[in-house]
Amino acid sequence: MTPSEQAVAHLGLKIGEQRISVSVSVPKGPATLREMLPAAQELTNAVVAAAEAAVAAEGRKISCTAGCGACCRQLVPIAPSEAHHLAALVERLPEPRRSQVRERFAAAISRLTQAGLIDALRHPERLDEAMVTTFGLEYFRQGIPCPFLEQESCSIHPQRPLACREHLVTSPAAYCADQSPKKVEGVMLPIKLSRVLRQLDQASHSAAPPWLPLILSLEWAAQDLAEPCTQPGPEWLRQIVECMTGKALSHSGEPDIAEESPEQ
Numbered sequence: 001m002t003p004s005e006q007a008v009a010h011l012g013l014k015i016g017e018q019r020i021s022v023s024v025s026v027p028k029g030p031a032t033l034r035e036m037l038p039a040a041q042e043l044t045n046a047v048v049a050a051a052e053a054a055v056a057a058e059g060r061k062i063s064c065t066a067g068c069g070a071c072c073r074q075l076v077p078i079a080p081s082e083a084h085h086l087a088a089l090v091e092r093l094p095e096p097r098r099s100q101v102r103e104r105f106a107a108a109i110s111r112l113t114q115a116g117l118i119d120a121l122r123h124p125e126r127l128d129e130a131m132v133t134t135f136g137l138e139y140f141r142q143g144i145p146c147p148f149l150e151q152e153s154c155s156i157h158p159q160r161p162l163a164c165r166e167h168l169v170t171s172p173a174a175y176c177a178d179q180s181p182k183k184v185e186g187v188m189l190p191i192k193l194s195r196v197l198r199q200l201d202q203a204s205h206s207a208a209p210p211w212l213p214l215i216l217s218l219e220w221a222a223q224d225l226a227e228p229c230t231q232p233g234p235e236w237l238r239q240i241v242e243c244m245t246g247k248a249l250s251h252s253g254e255p256d257i258a259e260e261s262p263e264q
């Protein structure tokens with residue numbers, strides 16, 4: 001991606017019971033959804049920070065800490081734009097790290113193939129919600145670490161997918177590791193940007209599946225030859241905020257809604 005001129009949006013949003021103030025940068029001109037990822041990451045971080053503050057106000061504590069990769073053996077759903085982002089990130093790694101990460105992806109796919117799970121992973125559109133839950137547990141039982149997990153820490157932490165950012169628990173880390181989902185107390189977020197991104201990806205890409213497993217991100221990005229949809233960054237942002245709040249923003253007709261502060 002070549003750097004493009006940015007516009008700054010100052011947003012004040014009310015989502016559920018939470019008020020979120022956040023400034024995000026978006027490309028002023030035509031951009032792909034992948035180029036909107038930094039803004040989506042900022043918005044996710046703001047939603048997560050508000051949820052963490054709400055948890056703290058209740059006297060509870062988030063138990064997720066650096067060095068705990070217990071949840072990094074789960075099935076991580078990502079958007080196609082995130083698959084392209086991760087593939088480009090791996091492509092930019094210096095050798096021998098690039099080859100090592102690619103080998104981890106290949107080894108994981110090989111193990112999932114042996115476990116008989118790979119076909120379903122390649123067709124997530126065939127899994128309904130109940131099947132995804134069952135399938136997710138089966139995936140977790142395989143104990144396959146994410147290819148980006150190194151010494152139980154995320155090696156791409158600043159660039160990790162939105163779903164990873166949104167996964168927070170207040171229960172002991174041991175519960176996450178021993179595959180006892182009934183004991184794990186997750187933190188409910190009022191909105192998940194990961195879902196918003198997947199929704200917009202699907203709406204703008206005729207061949208996009210509803211979600212992709214992170215483990216197939218390199219494979220999918222290599223096969224997806226479709227020209228990505230582009231529109232001005234502020235227009236993407238308007239759509240993202242509308243999906244987040246469930247309310248339509250008034251459109252000024254100006255290309256830069258970034259100067260507005262929509263208080264919803």
Ligand code: SF4
Pocket residue numbers: 069071072073076146147148149150153154155156157160161164
């Ligand atoms: S990308 Fe990082 S946080 Fe997400 S599953 Fe992989 S190692 Fe864990």
